[in-house]
Amino acid sequence: MTFFYLLMGTAFGFVLSRSGAADYDFIQGMFLFRDLQLYGIIGTAVVLTAPGLWLLKRRARTATGTPLTIETKPFHSGNAVGGLLFGIGWSIAGMCPGPILVNIGEGKLYALAAFAGALAGAALLGLVYPRVQAPLRLPSVAVGAGDG
Amino acid sequence: MHLILNDVEPLHWAVAGAAIAGITLLLLFVSNRRLGISTGFEDICSLALPVPYFRRKAVVSGRVWRLPFLVGLLFGGFLSAVLGGGWSPTWALGIFDDRVGLEPLGKVAWMFAGGLFIGFGTRLAGGCTSGHGIFGLSNMEGSSLVSTISFMVGGILTTQLVYGVLF
Numbered sequence: 001m002t003f004f005y006l007l008m009g010t011a012f013g014f015v016l017s018r019s020g021a022a023d024y025d026f027i028q029g030m031f032l033f034r035d036l037q038l039y040g041i042i043g044t045a046v047v048l049t050a051p052g053l054w055l056l057k058r059r060a061r062t063a064t065g066t067p068l069t070i071e072t073k074p075f076h077s078g079n080a081v082g083g084l085l086f087g088i089g090w091s092i093a094g095m096c097p098g099p100i101l102v103n104i105g106e107g108k109l110y111a112l113a114a115f116a117g118a119l120a121g122a123a124l125l126g127l128v129y130p131r132v133q134a135p136l137r138l139p140s141v142a143v144g145a146g147d148g
Numbered sequence: 149m150h151l152i153l154n155d156v157e158p159l160h161w162a163v164a165g166a167a168i169a170g171i172t173l174l175l176l177f178v179s180n181r182r183l184g185i186s187t188g189f190e191d192i193c194s195l196a197l198p199v200p201y202f203r204r205k206a207v208v209s210g211r212v213w214r215l216p217f218l219v220g221l222l223f224g225g226f227l228s229a230v231l232g233g234g235w236s237p238t239w240a241l242g243i244f245d246d247r248v249g250l251e252p253l254g255k256v257a258w259m260f261a262g263g264l265f266i267g268f269g270t271r272l273a274g275g276c277t278s279g280h281g282i283f284g285l286s287n288m289e290g291s292s293l294v295s296t297i298s299f300m301v302g303g304i305l306t307t308q309l310v311y312g313v314l315f
Contacts, residue, residue: 001179005213009220010227012171017228019164023151025242026158031307035149037161042281044165045172049286052173063178070182073274073284075291082272083280083295087302089265091310092258094244096277097185097270098221100263105225106153107237113256117263122189124264125271126201132272146274146291147206148184148283 013102022102024094031091073146077136082145089121152242154233172282181213184279185221186270188214247315273298 020026020037029035053070062068090096093114095103100118103111129141138145151158158164172183191211194202229235239252250258270276273295275284281299284292 001213002216004179005181005216006220006223008171008175009217010224011220012168012217013221013224014228015159015164015167015171015224016221017153017225018151018156018159018232019161020149020151020158021164022225023153023158023242024244025149025152027303028243028307028311029149031303032311037149037158040161041165041168042277044162045168045282046285048166048169049172049282050288052169053176053286056173056177062176062180066180068176068180070176070287072287072289073280073291075294076274078272078274079291079294080273080298082269082274083298084269084302085265086269086273086276087299087304088306089262089267089269090277090299091262091303091306093262093266094241095262095266097189097266098276098278100266101218101221102225102228105222105227106229107226107235108152108241109237109239109252110241110255110259113259114263114266117260117265118189118267118270119192119263120260121264121267121269122186122271123193123197123267125268126190126193126197126199129201136272141200142204144201144204144206144274145272146279147187147210148182148275148279 012098013105016099016102017106022095022099022106027090027094071147073148074139074143076138076145078132078138078145081136093117152240153229156232168282172286179213182279183283184275185214185218186267186276186279188218189267190271191215191218243311247311269299269302 016022030038280292280295
């Protein structure tokens with residue numbers, strides 16, 4: 001299966017690279033409402049994924065016949081607070097998490113700094129999680145804020 | 149508008165959106181995996197930082213697929229450059245170069261700061277554009293709707309501040 005994940009990642013990375021989702025100018029254009037390319041991409045992806053998910057959930061089996069399970073993400077105050085912080089970072093760097101790696105692969109050297117920052121930011125959350133857990137009503141450490 | 153990468157013409161938005169939907173569904177149908185990138189940062193942290201938050205089941209059990217997927221993202225970007233005019237290391241950053249214009253060291257600091265917000269914010273929100281924005285919205289999850297609205301608002305306000313007011 002490792003090869004399958006590698007292949008899916010490669011396909012996803014290629015599409016992100018060629019779509020503008022890993023491009024600083026397209027990200028700023030989206031947030032300035034000057035270029036609607038990325039709204040079209042996210043909108044199309046959601047509109048097509050939603051019925052596909054509905055069908056797969058009804059089938060409830062994977063391709064090999066094993067049970068198909070979808071773990072939904074927990075709802076908590078971190079969704080809004082973390083979302084706002086992430087949005088600020090998305091605008092500053094012009095990349096969201098996947099495109100950070102795509103940009104490194106493309107040869108954009110500054111993306112290495114964004115990657116280092118993202119790892120430091122994730123590490124920081126892991127360290128302070130027990131302290132922000134109560135004020136933000138986050139799930140227990142064993143569950144976490146959500147995976148994806 | 150063309151890409152910063154070798155001035156390549158981008159894919160049509162409908163084609164790119166359909167491809168992303170296809171990959172999302174294939175990942176679930178074939179391997180029962182829920183698309184999501186940002187937990188991959190925790191997977192990497194978990195290799196070096198022995199704190200309880202990185203020892204939880206979701207992180208440890210997800211490494212087997214997330215780490216190869218992340219390597220694939222790198223390779224996908226590399227392939228896109230090679231097949232689209234050639235790969236070469238670059239500092240080019242589009243309108244940032246025209247309007248803000250920091251030298252490489254300033255760019256490194258700017259990007260590291262952005263990365264900090266991305267890493268901390270996505271992990272606090274429990275997902276990013278892929279896990280909340282694409283999978284979560286498609287699955288009609290409330291937490292994904294709140295997160296997606298929040299990161300769009302955060303991005304719009306920041307870009308309006310940077311390119312509408314400051315530069």
